[in-house]
């Protein structure tokens with residue numbers, strides 16, 4: 001059973017601290033939006049869908065706090081939006097964060113005439129729905145995506161687009177799980193994913209935990225394995241996909257895509273529709289987060305690089321649509337021409353609830 005990294009129990013949001021995995025499985029309790037914003041910023045919780053879910057719970061906590069004060073409706077809504085903005089200011093690239101908060105804000109406005117406690121209860125239910133729907137979406141994505149994989153093969157993945165990055169099951173790893181559930185013999189090669197080691201720490205941990213055959217490699221080994229004919233397909237997740245099919249994902253994804261094309265290997269992206277941002281014509285407008293240089297100069301507390309060296313640490317890159325063989329969503333698979341096919345997939349009715 002795949003791990004569910006965010007739980008909502010007895011009015012408390014519990015999240016496994018992904019910074020400590022695999023050494024320690026520590027669950028932290030959250031009861032307010034400020035602490036959840038900090039958890040997103042510091043990557044206790046990470047992965048595009050998961051940070052959207054965490055932010056939705058944060059917004060629900062903000063609503064509960066505001067409902068307990070006797071505020072006029074307009075002031076309550078104003079303060080709610082401000083607190084949502086604080087949650088949104090934590091990480092800039094994954095559009096799921098803004099998508100989830102926009103959904104919470106829409107409901108807050110539509111239900112603002114309710115008694116404050118009912119208003120807050122409705123927002124708490126909405127956050128739980130966003131969470132539960134994500135796993136259903138991942139499973140639907142898995143069903144569509146697994147059809148692209150052969151009966152037997154080795155799939156390379158980058159970063160962690162697994163259960164840990166979602167409401168459970170995973171996007172890219174969800175496709176792999178679905179293929180295995182369909183009886184296919186799939187094994188995984190996981191890039192370590194410098195500098196935050198999501199592949200080494202998280203993908204290796206969650207696949208090993210679930211008995212899925214995984215081999216860890218350093219990022220710079222991918223080309224060698226492809227040259228030897230040892231990789232049959234690449235599957236990654238995404239943080240934001242523009243209208244033309246350009247894909248922002250963890251730094252290093254672009255290099256893998258170039259290598260895949262050079263070796264004639266299909267490069268697939270699995271992402272829910274909440275990751276697709278039709279407001280951006282192409283990937284050049286996707287904001288790319290830059291993180292602390294210490295992630296590059298240090299490994300944990302161990303300093304590897306000389307003190308004072310200049311560092312550049314972009315957390316994401318953009319893979320041009322021409323390198324992407326297909327984009328797998330919960331309602332179907334898009335191929336080039338992405339502008340037309342993504343617009344068509346986005347116009348389809350919701351799979352469940354609102355999404």
Ligand SMILES: CSC[C@@H](O)[C@@H](O)C(=O)COP(=O)(O)O
Nearest residue numbers: 046047048159161165237238250
């Ligand atoms: C289903 S997760 C897809 C992406 O969010 C994932 O590949 C990724 O890049 C995560 O980056 P992170 O910095 O760990 O949040």
